[in-house]
Amino acid sequence: MKRKSKLFMLLALVLIINIAGVEIPYIxxxxxxxxxxxxxxxxxxxxxxxxxxxxxxxxxxxILKGVSSHGINWDxxxxxxxxxxxxTIRDNxxxxxxxxxxxxxxxxxxxxxxxxxxxKLLEIIDTGVKAAKKLGMYVIIDWHVLNDKTxxxxxxxxxxxxxxxxxxxxxxxxVLYEICNEPNGDTKWxxxxxxxxxxxxxxxxxxxxxxxxxxxxxxxxxVDIAAKSPIKGYSxxxxxxxxxxxxxxxxxxxxxxxxxxKKLPVICTEFGTCDASGNGAYDFKSANKWxxxxxxxxxxxxxWSLSNKAESTSLxxxxxxxxxxxxxxxxxxxxxxxxxxxxx
Ligand code: IDC
Numbered sequence: 188m189k190r191k192s193k194l195f196m197l198l199a200l201v202l203i204i205n206i207a208g209v210e211i212p213y214i215x216x217x218x219x220x221x222x223x224x225x226x227x228x229x230x231x232x233x234x235x236x237x238x239x240x241x242x243x244x245x246x247x248x249x250i251l252k253g254v255s256s257h258g259i260n261w262d263x264x265x266x267x268x269x270x271x272x273x274x275t276i277r278d279n280x281x282x283x284x285x286x287x288x289x290x291x292x293x294x295x296x297x298x299x300x301x302x303x304x305x306x307k308l309l310e311i312i313d314t315g316v317k318a319a320k321k322l323g324m325y326v327i328i329d330w331h332v333l334n335d336k337t338x339x340x341x342x343x344x345x346x347x348x349x350x351x352x353x354x355x356x357x358x359x360x361x362v363l364y365e366i367c368n369e370p371n372g373d374t375k376w377x378x379x380x381x382x383x384x385x386x387x388x389x390x391x392x393x394x395x396x397x398x399x400x401x402x403x404x405x406x407x408x409x410v411d412i413a414a415k416s417p418i419k420g421y422s423x424x425x426x427x428x429x430x431x432x433x434x435x436x437x438x439x440x441x442x443x444x445x446x447x448x449k450k451l452p453v454i455c456t457e458f459g460t461c462d463a464s465g466n467g468a469y470d471f472k473s474a475n476k477w478x479x480x481x482x483x484x485x486x487x488x489x490x491w492s493l494s495n496k497a498e499s500t501s502l503x504x505x506x507x508x509x510x511x512x513x514x515x516x517x518x519x520x521x522x523x524x525x526x527x528x529x530x531x
Pocket of ligand 1: 293333368369406429431463464465491496498500
């Protein structure tokens, strides 16, 4: 056949297909690959809150097992926000959720950096959200209030930030929003609530269903106080408890028990197995007690942090220079404990 008639035949074929309305399937190789082993997010889809639990699109309970980044505003944090690192911790550690901790006031945080810095932080979040989506993992975007003490301090900036990220990720079913990491100082529950309602209203403009996690007073320890007066009028709201097992023991567990008895939906979006400074000796006995209690409540938990910073609460040893593909010998004692615990 001459070239001209070949071209004619091809055109005729395209015309016939179009007239007949036959769709030529586009084969997305990546989608086929991931569909063959349905990922965690593909299996569970949009999460919601039912009673005290997180449930999936079928109404079945889901346990989030997470790892938090260190601050993505720090060079000990952002290098680990990459697809290969997430894949390593998903496949080798049993992690199904990552938390992207973005400090607000501390070192180059979102509210104290310049426009270029904010752009960079948003890009890191974007890398993290997209990597998680591709790997079928849930991702928590964390507005990491710490030295600013009260979320009221940068409330306006928070409203702007959540507008930006929520409009960007409104179609994503794997994103959860943590709107204030650890209110502290003399921040009262009423301050947090007043802030939370404003942020929730912004988020709900874009995301009708996404889970929104609200921090509680005293570095997110006082879930018992939140339980006395939860936020009304909105669904899929959770409250966070944080613990560092060498510091926070029975007294803090009691707060969780009280909140649970009052049917408050609680998630542990940050914990460590050392003391609250992120350093000092490990207390795995206390950590195991916490895990046991949280498991009995079907709670999710997220460990701080995926970093090689020389501090006890890092999951990687300081001499580990890899940013993915971590081996067992690269892990700190907490790292090894985490793998053992999460893989159970
Ligand atoms: C710590 C980091 C540390 C950093 C410090 C900044 O581990 O490297 O220098 O923040 O202030 C929290 C906070 C979390 C802390 C962590 C350990 O949410 O930001 O990270 N911690 O101190 N609450 C209790 C403990």
